[in-house]
Amino acid sequence: EPEVTQTPSHQVTQMGQEVILRCVPISNHLYFYWYRQILGQKVEFLVSFYNNEISEKSEIFDDQFSVERPDGSNFTLKIRSTKLEDSAMYFCASGRLGSTEAFFGQGTRLTVV
Amino acid sequence: AQSVTQPDIHITVSEGASLELRCNYSYGATPYLFWYVQSPGQGLQLLLKYFSGDTLVQGIKGFEAEFKRSQSSFNLRKPSVHWSDAAEYFCAVGAGGSQGNLIFGKGTKLSVKP
Numbered sequence: 592e593p594e595v596t597q598t599p600s601h602q603v604t605q606m607g608q609e610v611i612l613r614c615v616p617i618s619n620h621l622y623f624y625w626y627r628q629i630l631g632q633k634v635e636f637l638v639s640f641y642n643n644e645i646s647e648k649s650e651i652f653d654d655q656f657s658v659e660r661p662d663g664s665n666f667t668l669k670i671r672s673t674k675l676e677d678s679a680m681y682f683c684a685s686g687r688l689g690s691t692e693a694f695f696g697q698g699t700r701l702t703v704v
Numbered sequence: 705a706q707s708v709t710q711p712d713i714h715i716t717v718s719e720g721a722s723l724e725l726r727c728n729y730s731y732g733a734t735p736y737l738f739w740y741v742q743s744p745g746q747g748l749q750l751l752l753k754y755f756s757g758d759t760l761v762q763g764i765k766g767f768e769a770e771f772k773r774s775q776s777s778f779n780l781r782k783p784s785v786h787w788s789d790a791a792e793y794f795c796a797v798g799a800g801g802s803q804g805n806l807i808f809g810k811g812t813k814l815s816v817k818p
Contacts (some may be wrong), residue, residue, distance in 0.1 A: 595747075634748070634794060636805035640751075647805060674714035682747060691736045691798035693806060702783065 593617045595696035612668045614683030624684040711811035725780040727795030736798040737778040
């Protein structure tokens with residue numbers, strides 16, 4: 592069964608460093624999402640991406656964040672200068688056109704030290 | 705504003721007992737409703753979803769949920785819990801009829817006693 596895959600599963604980075612979280616969405620999906628879950632808190636929407644541009648973003652998704660689909664298969668989230676409060680589980684998800692249903696990856700746990 | 709409330713942070717049930725996890729939502733239009741499960745170290749797996757039609761929906765692993773518009777609720781049920789059901793359960797609401805983001809509740813952690 593097709594699934595969303597994320598790499599790495601765990602990343603540790605120093606405050607101020609740039610990180611790139613990678614995702615391979617399900618191949619025939621056209622919508623891509625990033626969510627994050629700070630430890631002990633709810634899963635929060637960050638951004639959705641369609642047709643090579645951001646279709647919606649939350650107020651969390653400020654200028655330090657960016658997304659990119661560099662080729663036909665990968666979808667990345669870049670955090671330019673990490674802060675301690677960026678430590679969280681980051682989930683990638685993808686969906687079909689016309690469907691609100693999202694299929695989630697296993698997440699990347701980002702720890703900023 | 706759209707929101708999802710899961711009033712129970714942690715529930716413990718005995719194996720074989722029935723389960724009901726509560727979810728209330730606040731959404732002005734027709735909601736799309738979801739239940740996801742997250743096992744330790746795993747991602748979010750979709751259990752079931754409600755878009756329209758029959759208000760009682762069946763999902764995977766023997767779970768079901770009932771949409772009650774009058775109560776703005778979408779409670780998750782299972783008649784007999786198995787030890788492998790121990791996990792965290794998230795209710796989510798999406799914008800009906802459009803491609804949009806999901807709003808999640810804070811989750812309910814389920815523990816199962818032998």
